[in-house]
Amino acid sequence: MSNSVMILGEVLGDVFPEQTIIGGAPYNVARHCHAFGLDVHFLTAVGDDALGQRILAEMQAAGLPAAGVQQHEELPTGQVMVHFEKGGHRFEILDAQAYDALEWPPVETLAIRYPPKLVYFGTLALRHAPMQALAGQWLKLCDAATVFCDINLRAPWYDEVNLRLALQAADILKINHEELPEVCKLFDLPASPDMYEQARYLLMAFNLGEMFVTCGEHGSFWLNAYGDSFRAPPIRLQEPFVDSVGAGDAYTAIVIRGLLAGWSRQTILPRAAAFAASICGIRGAVPGDMAFYTDFI
DSSP states (O other): OTTEEEEESOOEEEEOSSOEEEEOHHHHHHHHHHHTTOEEEEEEEEESSHHHHHHHHHHHHHTOOOTTEEEESSSOOEEEEEEEETTEEEEEEOSSOGGGOOOHHHHHHHHHHSOOSEEEEEGGGGSSHHHHHHHHHHHHHTTTSEEEEEOOOOTTSOOHHHHHHHHHHOSEEEEETTHHHHHHHHTTOOOOSOHHHHHHHHHHHTTOSEEEEEOGGGOEEEEETTSOEEEEOOOOOOSSOOOOTTHHHHHHHHHHHHHHHTOOHHHHHHHHHHHHHHHTTSSSSSOSSGGGGTTTO
């Protein structure tokens, strides 16, 4: 159980102009955590279609267990249209996808069979009420686990209801510098030009144990409920830069790896940033070749 991680959420096709790449924050985190030697159980659903079969084949090729992947006969496998624009990329996330409709009995069975030490979910998975209810049951069943929440603000799929549910459940929060002021504004927390001060407001408002805040090219910082904090300097991006899709998920995976291994936060932050920077050198969020992980392992 020491390295057991259970991950709930979406797997989907990121549809780039020239190709479709398998993605979704929870899937990306699951792939990375598995590659780094953690015992990963991934709870999601795919459709009865070609993309769903491709996802299952990719998971098998990577050695990632698929026992938690349900197949929905009516809803399609998730898709996200990736639009590149000046200054970055924009996601168009389709509605009514297979990952929105997990059934409880298989989730319950896996959670009982493999009690996790840490559970992870992103907020996109909670965009509809049925999944909010299922996630609540799951978290209650896994009450001995540390709860890691990744804020993924993907308009129009977030509101005060699903974010409050996520934040109240979380022990550890990961959020980026663009999402932080948006979440604080949503909950009427005091505005501040100081990113650290704003993070402190959010941490206190929801009684979080600790928080990791990524700031893009400006590095990242960490703080906890005891007033401790640490800021990591920026990591220079590798050349050539391809895209930043999945960089935050790569950062998260190293944080989870470090938490379960007992690393200090001063060790976790620069390692997480270095791995995230490396992901910016490939198309999409996860490498096709497992040898990519060798230097980091």
